[in-house]
Amino acid sequence: MYSMKKYFSIISLSMLVVVTSCTKLEPKLYSDLTTANAYSTESDINAALVGIYADLNPYPGDAWMYYAGYLVMTTDYSTDMGFSTAAGDPTKMSNFTYDANNRYIRYNWQYMYNIISNSNLLLSKMDAVEMDETKKKRIMAQARFLRALAYRDITDAWGPAPLYTTVTPPDQTENAPLATVAEIDQQIIDDCKYGIDNLPEQWDESEGLSRATKGACATLLANVYMRAHNYQDAKTYVDMVLTLKDAGVYQLNSDFKKVWSESNKFDKGFIFCILHEAGMNGGEITNHFGPSDHPEVTDRWQYYAVSLEFWRKYNDQDPRKQFFYYNYEGASPRDGNTTHGFYYMIPEPGQTTPPADTVKLMKNVATKKYSYEMVSNSYYDGRTIAIFRIEDVILYKAEIENELNGPTAALPYINMIRARAGAPEYGSGGAFPAPASKEEMAQKILDERGYELVFEYKRRPDLIRFGKYETICNDYLTARGMSPVVTANMKYLPYPLIDAQLNSNMAAENLNRVP
């Protein structure tokens, strides 16, 4: 028995040693942060703030979503401005035949709310972090500004929407009520005012040039008041920005084209923008907006391009009309027997047959904005995308003056933009008389915003704010030989299908929002 016992005891002892030493189940986290430990120090908080900025430009290095370009599909397509013949979703946006499953609707919505949840999370953690009070307020102000910007984008596109300002567990969000635009506006106003009070007019390069500033908050705030047609309050904040301009914080670039030069990363015209550098943080901006088969700007996709109808609205004397790629001989040989390319020609209205068998009629036309003066021909680029620039605010000023004091008061501001672009000023005589009525001036301001801010995410909100979404879009469809299907309800896009399936309020609303 003795020996057997010994065996047993050895075996059980060794097992016991192994077992007791090996029942610990907590895994080590090597490369992952959790929400519990990601907001402990000032440095953590700074990183979390950078994370929110980065959400404006998802997938750094290969950015194309949201403000890196995608947004143009919900702000400038499904208006008279953008046009695509690509099958599926682009055509559906161009032809106003989209439904709730359209990818552009879904992804822009997703990344907007991504900013909101990250901002709310950061704001919820601020109390526990020990740091200088001023710095703390600056961080909170930036987070609140970004949240406000996302809410503006949401309300521009969809109107009423769920409003979250605190962290909410995702399993408690089904069937969230839709806050009215006015309710959301109030939150945007509060956030912007906090930003105006706590943010600097400019940042040092070492702190990061493209951070939100007092001026950015004032511009956003003015924008929201104008959307509500509250011109009096809007004036306060537009004037605040123009005062900063007078103080030298902002300045119009003397050459409108230079604004878009790739080497012009940040100039005094930008109020709020996102920056890129072609290595680790490139964008696909030039790829998507650049021309197809062009001899100088080669290998670009012309994915986002302007409709011929919109381009034709530019006056021939407006140099901005030439800031597009059109009427050129293509870079690639037409076939194996020639070194010549096709001639890409803008057709005359109604022209349906090319004049020669080597000519291709253009379907849309690419802007030079995002491919002007390229630094290199690389696939990803280091271009800046403007969210607010001073031209935008000057045109707001024109709009406000027209509403409050009539066309004469507005004239100098609209002409400021035209003069800088080299376009004939209104009132300079000939074909450019000064608009006589408020309505006429409003139309000119709306047009000017289009000419100047083409493909800068403004067209849809502008048309809606001027009350002309339906008529301009229907006129555009008619000009293309299609039925004018746009209804008043369509000023707002349907909520993404994926969310409408989880929210009956959205599902009900969607029934009215599609053609």
Added chain:
Amino acid sequence: MQKKAIGLKRPWRPAFKAFMLMNGITVFFLALSLQLSANGFAQKRINLEVSNAPLTEVLHQIENKTIFRFVYSKDMLADKVVSAAKFRRAPLEEVLNHLLGNMPLTYKMINDSLVSIGERKMAVLAEEEAQAPVKGQVTDENGTPLPGVSVTVKGTSRGTIADENGAFTIDANPGETIEFSIVGYKVQTIKLGNEKSLSIQLSADAADLNAVVVIGYGTQKKGDLTGAITSLKASDLTSGGTVSNAAQALQGRAAGVMVVQNSKAPGGSISVRVRGSNSISSTNEPLYVVDGFATTSGVDLNPNDIESMEILKDASATAIYGARGANGVIIITTKRGKTGKAQITYNGYVGMQKINNPFNMLTGKQYMTLANELYKEIDGQAGQEYGAYTQSQLESDVNTDWIKETTRTGVVHSHNLQVQGGNENTKILTSIGYFDQAGVLKNTDYSRFSGRVNVDQKINSFIKSGVSLYGQRANSNIQDYGGNILQSNVLLGILTYDPTVPAYNADGSFGRPPGGRGDNPLANLVARQNEVVQDRLNGNAYLEIKPIQDLTARVNGGVEIAHYFTGKYLPKSTYQGGIDNGVASTIDYSSTRQLFDATLTYAKTFNDVHSFSVLGGYAYEKTNLSYRSLSVKGFSTDLFSFNNLDAASTITGTNYYKQESLLISFFGRLNYGYKDKYLFTATVRRDGSSRFGTDHKWGYFPSGAFAWRMDKEDFIRNLDLFSTLKFRLGYGRTGNDQIGNYASYALMATTHLTLDGNTNTAGTHLNQGSPENSALKWETTSQYNAGLDMGFFNSRLMVSVDAYYKKTSDLLISKTFPLYSGFTSGLVNLGSVENKGVEFEISSKNFNGKNFSWDTKFNLAINRNKVIDIGGKDIYLTSSKPMGTVSEEQFAVIREGEALGSLFGYVYTGVIQEGETYAPQASSVAGDPKFADISGPEGKPDGKIDSYDRTIIGSANPKFIYGLTNTFNYNNFDLSIFLHGSVGNDLLNMSRMNLEWNRTTDALNRWTTSNTNTDIPRNGFYYMKSGGYINSHFIENASFMRLKNITLGYTLKNVSKAFNSVRFYVTAENLLTFTKYSGWDPEVDTKGYETTTSGTSGAGTANGGQTANGGAGLDFNAYPAMRSYTFGLSINF
């Protein structure tokens, strides 16, 4: 009393020695040389001194010291004990006469060294009469002499054993009955007439209830099994043909095991489902246990190394694997060295593969004319001439067949060399294998080099130890098959690219349409480098001690190291590589799994009636993984490819992570048998996993089973119908812990941004797929199983039927959250799924003659899957985009009351005709597709086609699957024909969506004002104003019956002294496929391979996930199916 004495005989030394062994694996290599010299010292004289020792052990001692080897049935000798024996240089006869003298045993010299021990029938000598000698020979079915057969005259003590030629002489009288028996063959009796010479042929015992089956942490006799286990030997697995891995070898061979090769790409991933899908979000792949080592990557093992595969299907069998047993367990036992003459085996084959192309493409001219017509049909473009191609282009004669340009005849070859041998103490197997496949798509290939050493060392009769070492490197050139833009999906390009573009320009550069972006399919395929290297090294060792007669302690420890490397390079000849001066990236993924387990087994039979076996064990497993990737661009030369990232000008991206997980387990099993007639098994396992949330760290997984050997009951025997009959009943609970390593945490992701346009700043933000859930735990599957194993006609016909019901609850579901929550989805435990089914396995020896035999094996499985509860809300699964500019659409639904794999979309009812007004699609015009108005927001048709009108339009679940193998042997020829089929499943043919309207000749039959009698709409499904491209028009019946493998072989025996045998064979695979499916291949599952750890879709291990599980049944740009012809050779030296 006896035990005490035995205990005293056990010295400490061997145990110590064994521990030393565990410390140094080198010893095993020393053993290699020991084995070579062992025979040289063999003796014929015997020295022996024992007392109160088991007979088997005494025989072992003799074997160890002499040249003699004994053949006997372990059962027969099981309880025999030698009380005392002492010999010095004694001859064998003297020793054996003494040892066996007072036991009912006798022996027979088969040759100079081989001794057979058999039963001696005791009888009353007084009744004996004088007998005459009868001579004879015993052979097997093929006429090969069978040595060692026990020959006895029934009812007497007369007995003998057949010699090495199967010859025997026995004294018997006419009228007496002679019985012939040997393990592995059926007992045969004959009543003696007047003959003086007998020729006896024994047939193998198909039932073979004494065969050993591997189960979790042990083995069991087949006859004693209580669970549902399919046991396949090497000979049952598919061999011959281009079988590159273990899972392929398994396909169609075991009832209830569905093997789908998701992609036919070389090295393409394979899904294995045991009894349907339990899980919605987690993986449904079974657990693989290779030589006791649990691994998730058992599928890609060299099939030549496999000795047997046991598929544990019901919970009673799998519960011993606890939180990982729910998807079934496949235990793979590799070949090990055997006692006896060393053998060298070579297996090799070479084959070629050709695609089966089902598509009729439009010519370049047809394509252009059509494109211009389609252009005019887009709204707002009526009357626009030459919108797509100009007049000058229409005159072009370029007509590139992209399928032809990009495919080739594939070549496969494989070589395997195995050396095995050993003596009673040391057994070694070494194996080297090489497999190489050049795929039918250019620049896609896969090769694997693998090596194995398995060593078993017996220290003495109560301690043994062993080691298995396995290493392999797989190299593949693969492409991305899963993406939806041309650059990331070569097959999309091959099938849809413009035929008017030449493959190459005159200057040798790749052709592109004027102004075209991206690469042509050939450039995509041959110019881009995409190399994946997968290394695996697995070493594990065991030590087994039997301190006393019935107790076995075993410890097992090992490590598996996997390293995957992916290198990609786009040279300057490609589109993006040209713009960026070469683009390179590398990914390194490595994982280390450490495993330790210890078991203690006590097995004892009391009073010959109650047999007990008790197992207790502990296991600890730790897995670490890390991932590193780096992307760069800007090279001065293409020469470096991805091998010198330093040479690039710009780093464009990096991604690093490291994770770990722990699994700790305690388990036990009790087997009890009463008279071998009533068999009970109970197991329990307690698993703790670091993956589970803090609220649920530990789970219990119990099971119980009962089996009744009804053939041992007189009332069954008296029926004279069944040769074997067993009824089995089991229940158990198992789990699935595959939920991601840190899934219960709210994780952050890192990002970066430039705030000055030059430098980058690091940032963090929420990981949108991972909200916190501290309650996260395993999925639990409760399973009932009832089975019946029947043998008829002396077990020539064996039938097994199993029926099961399983319910999986606390499903891990990736719950979709509204996007406005800031999250896209999160894992929760919610709801339940059930699977129920019936499985049949039939094997039959139809004909068994001297020169000719015919065997049939058939299996069939029926499984019904149903989602019972997912919290009331449907879960929708989203497809890839059929082309870059359209939205992903939902294509499958997980819905309560329906099966997983329910394809979902609009119901297509045909084309709207001219003059027809269809109110629900007011804006549609003639030629547009028409969809059925199924429902609306109020739950009833609302006169509008929108997302409410989508419904279930197909099912990926077959009604049943089957496999049928017929094997014929005629003299030296063998022929096997293997059919595999699936009935009643649908595929959503998303590839056709891109072909039918503008690429294949189907497009010529599209609707036009002059061709109205058609169901192909005027300009496809991407421009329509209502409905969706996912609709019933693209649902196809994917039932198939495939002549999977037909092999004809010829074996030459005793060719020369050098060869024991040589077998030649030719194989054709996929020679015939009967199916109505119009795509490349009805056996495909696109969602099964879209995400893998190697960073490239299309190869590697199937990962599962919600979309893979619920979204089976999608065919989108599958790798072409092929037909293979191989010639093979097996040589045994």
